[in-house]
Amino acid sequence: MAVLEKNFRSHYYEKVGFRGVEEKKSLDILLNEKPIDREKLHNFCLRFAVPGIYRSSVWRVLLGIIPVYCQSQELVWNIRTQLYTDLEKTLSITRKLCKDNVTNLTFIWLLNSNKLKFDIADQLMEQENENFRRIISALLNILQTEPEVLWVGSKLHEFLWNNSxxxxxxxxxxxxxxxxxxxxxxxxxxxxxxxxxxxxxxxxxxxxxxxxxxxxxxxxxxxxxxxxxxxxxxxxxxxxxxxxxxxxxxxxxxxxxxxxxxxxxxxxxxxxxxxxxxxxxxxxxxxxxxxxxxxxxxxxxxxxxxxxxxxxxxx
Missing domain, CATH: 1.10.472.80 (Ypt/Rab-GAP domain of gyp1p, domain 3)
Incomplete structure (x- = not known):
């Protein structure tokens, strides 16, 4: 019975991203450094799975969405969140938003990138924009908020598009x-x-x-x-x-x-x-x-x- 309980607990920890207590402790140390050493954080993620509760913060630091200086992270993220809100409001006023979150986030990304065209329907069919939609759709099931999805999706798409x-x-x-x-x-x-x-x-x-x-x-x-x-x-x-x-x-x-x-x-x-x-x-x-x-x-x-x-x- 004890063995079964241990196996269930190990499986549960793996499911939520905790593959080992020592790995979590190492990540805690990295995230508490002032400033955060981005190179060490890169290497940690190459070696281990990131615990789910840390994933958003780790991804945003690695992608340069928030800075490595902990005291500035909240300010920078608030600015990015406000920018998201302003972009969304602009599209709402111009009646370009719809009921589909993926499409709306794609419009916001295109507007922020100065790429939004008059013929939106045809633009969504372009390969680059279709790839972005797929990434955004997946991120909506991984991250908690739409601003997180937008900014992580933007940076991730840029990296993938340039390399592919x-x-x-x-x-x-x-x-x-x-x-x-x-x-x-x-x-x-x-x-x-x-x-x-x-x-x-x-x-x-x-x-x-x-x-x-x-x-x-x-x-x-x-x-x-x-x-x-x-x-x-x-x-x-x-x-x-x-x-x-x-x-x-x-x-x-x-x-x-x-x-x-x-x-x-x-x-x-x-x-x-x-x-x-x-x-x-x-x-x-x-x-x-x-x-x-x-x-x-x-x-x-x-x-x-x-x-x-x-x-x-x-x-």
Whole structure:
């Protein structure tokens, strides 16, 4: 009975983001530093899942939405919140708001970015704006308030959009990760799926429509800490895990259907396998990282420390 109670408690702590008491203590120390050392915070998020109760604050510091100086954080956040309110009021006066929160937040983002056009309907169909909508929709299930969703979504989208335009780098990295499975690579090349994937919203929207909020937030901890490449490792893990099904598809919509229909257990398996290999490669950040990617291989044993010398967390 005691063992069952302990296992239930451990599972519950993991669900809410507490994978270990020591990790929480380390994060407490980092957040109480004056000023906060953003580099250490980056490294912490690359190594561990962020506890859910800290996620909003940690993400906003990492993305530069609030400063590292604790005494200024409340002031800066109040200014950003007021700006959100002013933008929303402007759109309300001009009767551009609707009942859909995702659409309204997209309008606010476009207005703040000086990109809002007269023909709004067509503008929402553009790839960049569609990616933003997907990110915002997912964040509404992770963060508490709409100002948090807007500012985190804006910065996250900017990071993803800038990095996802390197289609050749994404494609080359995927080929290296999958190089041990010649049959799978040949199939993807035959139907142009690698090129389709590289230019699709899978990467540029960071799996926002593919994973449940709990799994997505753990993946985005790494992305917001600066690793675009963890998305490629996760995608490669998916292609490996669903190899049999992938070999039967010949178009991107068919591939997206498989990805969208993953069960929660399958999502967990894909995410953990991708992150495990990514960690063993030293947590590379961008698609053009120095280290040669380790090929994705099913059930690959962990033969190295969790992180290589590339990531050195000094608490």
């Amino acid at each position: 335009r390197d289609w050749r780098g994404i494609r080359d990295c995927m080929l290296k990760l999958l190089k041990e499975d010649g049959e799978l690579v040949a199939h993807l090349e035959l139907y142009g799926l690698l090129d389709d994937i590289s230019g699709s919203g899978i990467i540029s929207a960071a799996f926002s429509t593919m994973l449940q909020p709990y799994h997505l937030s753990r993946l985005w901890d790494k992305v917001i800490a600066g690793s675009f490449k963890v998305l490629l490792y996760t995608l490669s893990a998916f292609l490996d895990r669903f190899r049999t099904e992938v070999l039967k598809v010949s178009s991107l919509p068919q591939l997206l259907e498989i990805m969208s229909n993953m069960t929660e257990v399958e999502q967990e398996t894909v995410l953990m396998h991708g992150i495990d290999v990514w960690e063993m490669d030293g947590c590379p950040l961008v698609s053009g990282a120095i280290l040669e990617p380790r090929p994705i291989h099913p059930f690959q044993p962990r033969t190295e420390n969790r992180l290589s010398r590339e990531i050195n967390v000094a608490m």
